[in-house]
Amino acid sequence: MNRIRASIITIGDELLIGQTVDTNSAWMGTHLNDAGIWVQRRVAVGDDRQAILSALEEESAKSKIVLITGGLGPTADDITKPVLLEYFGGKMVQDEGTLRHVMAIFERNGLPVLERNVAQALVPDSCTVLPNARGTAPGMWFEKNDCIFVSMPGVPHEMKGIMEDEVIPRLQERFETPALLHHTLITSGMGESFVAERIRDFESALPPHIKLAYLPSYGLLKLRLTTEAPDKITAAAEMKDAFQALKKGVADILVADQDLPxxxxxxxxxxxxxxxxxxxxxxxxxxxxxxxxxxxxxxxxxxxxxxxxxxxxxxxxxxxxxxxxxxxxxxxxxxxxxxxxxxxxxxxxxxxxxxxxxxxxxxxxxxxxxxxxxxxxxxxxxxxxxxxxxxxxxxxxxxxxxxxxxxxxxxxxxx
The missing domain is CATH 3.90.950.20 (CinA-like)
Known part of the structure; x- marks a missing residue:
């Protein structure tokens, strides 16, 4: 079974100095996983031309999909767009749909339109524009060397909209992905090593394609089963049996049979x-x-x-x-x-x-x-x-x- 692998590149000096916490990667990883796409690497780079170019080259050698967030704003420190133009070639053109959208936003809010706002509608002609219904910077879809690259704003609300409306549907159309399922339960009152000892026989009897992970956090211990299968029906049936057996083994310390706060x-x-x-x-x-x-x-x-x-x-x-x-x-x-x-x-x-x-x-x-x-x-x-x-x-x-x-x-x- 061929895994469709993805890399996530987040861009911004604020991520590297700890001024902003990267929540985008976690959200993207969850939703890509739901679509049967395996995130194998997450890379953070600063607002640096060579660092961005190197990350694009390295991640595209490892993954079929490279998702990029950040650096698409209207200010001078947002350099992602010119670096993408350099990497993919072509010239900057004005996307009329994006321009109309930007003008409508400023008109609706009674704000003057600056030249830098209009420049948000400039995109490399080597990309497919992905509309951003929640902001001014559009997403951009590129393809090079049998790899798909998608650049999106770093603002979480805007990135999520583009992912849900455009990126995930397009990726599902392009790739035939396996069913990738996770089942998680939560326990309390027993340490990780003691739980592992208790369910040792269960874990050793799992088939090779079902993995068990131990995830301790703040006095709780999550146990996660993960499997891949050619179709969801096969995966769901097999996971149901394994999960029920796991629940039975930790019934006295079970908090919940879902991954919930x-x-x-x-x-x-x-x-x-x-x-x-x-x-x-x-x-x-x-x-x-x-x-x-x-x-x-x-x-x-x-x-x-x-x-x-x-x-x-x-x-x-x-x-x-x-x-x-x-x-x-x-x-x-x-x-x-x-x-x-x-x-x-x-x-x-x-x-x-x-x-x-x-x-x-x-x-x-x-x-x-x-x-x-x-x-x-x-x-x-x-x-x-x-x-x-x-x-x-x-x-x-x-x-x-x-x-x-x-x-x-x-x-x-x-x-």
Missing amino acids: MGVILGNILLEKGLTAGTAESCTGGRIASQITAVPGSSRYFKGSVVSYANETKINLLHVNPETLRQHGAVSEQTVREMAEGALDVLKVDCVMAVSGIMGPDGGTDEKPVGSVWIAVGGKGNIRTMLYKFRYDRPRNTEMTTVAAMNELRKWLVG
């Missing part, structure tokens, strides 16, 4: 049970609430959060007893329990998550080192508390706490 997993359970939830957050500063409300429709089950970072806020808003704080401190089982009880009363919800901890880098003691976190979850008359001891830096401790709190409420909800 914890906010979605928790929200689905709350919806199914018809319950409402809220949070009382100290050390996470509202991050738990943020992840829950990132899910569309979360207002059906999430009512709000009290971010009680300071002790006086714990006292004034959540009615934590000042004596509890004096005797036991903010990071204690007693305090987090009272935070949960206060949130249940204030927010008028069925269940809550409350967290209080020491994220670092300072604030730890011998008794309560950095990474110590108390979590409380539950409902009226049924509050469960637990102590976590993380050992990482402040950002990771915060993320670990966020995931742990949602997972603890999930476990409480499912009994």
Whole structure:
């Protein structure tokens, strides 16, 4: 079975110095994979002529498809278009469809049209223009040495539109791709090596074309099965059997049998049970609430959060007893329990998550080192508390706490 391989080249100095995080490649990889196209390399280069030319040459020697994002804006530092003209040859011409589109955008918004905006409609005559319904810079499709090159804007919203409307459909017409399927489940409560030991017989019995990957992240472990087959029916049938066997082997530590964010997993359970939830957050500063409300429709089950970072806020808003704080401190089982009880009363919800901890880098003691976190979850008359001891830096401790709190409420909800 011949894999159709693709490379992704992202262009921009901002990517190399860490000023901008490359989210384009991850999105493109997911959607290419869904289309049966295997991304084998991702390369980031700066706004440098020779670096771009070298990347085009090297990646086209390895892949049938080279997708390029970035460097198509109207300013002097955007050099991708002239470099593509140099690489593919030809001359710059004005694309009338793009020009009309650019003029309409500026007219609709009541803005003057500058010469540099008009120049967005200039493209090499060696390309096929791909309309950009979401912006001014069009996509460009080139072919050279039996390889397809597609250049798109680096703005994620614009790139996604061109990929969905133009690139993926054209690639599917051009190539006969195999079915490329992934099935992922999520576990918690057992380390990667222990899970691997438990399912060792299952893994060794997998056929060569089904691969198992272990993907640990923030207190969770994802197990992903991947297979290729000539057609989706064959692949789906074989994967179903393998996935069911995998689920059976980790049934007691299973969080979800889909690759979903914890906010979605928790929200689905709350919806199914018809319950409402809220949070009382100290050390996470509202991050738990943020992840829950990132899910569309979360207002059906999430009512709000009290971010009680300071002790006086714990006292004034959540009615934590000042004596509890004096005797036991903010990071204690007693305090987090009272935070949960206060949130249940204030927010008028069925269940809550409350967290209080020491994220670092300072604030730890011998008794309560950095990474110590108390979590409380539950409902009226049924509050469960637990102590976590993380050992990482402040950002990771915060993320670990966020995931742990949602997972603890999930476990409480499912009994």
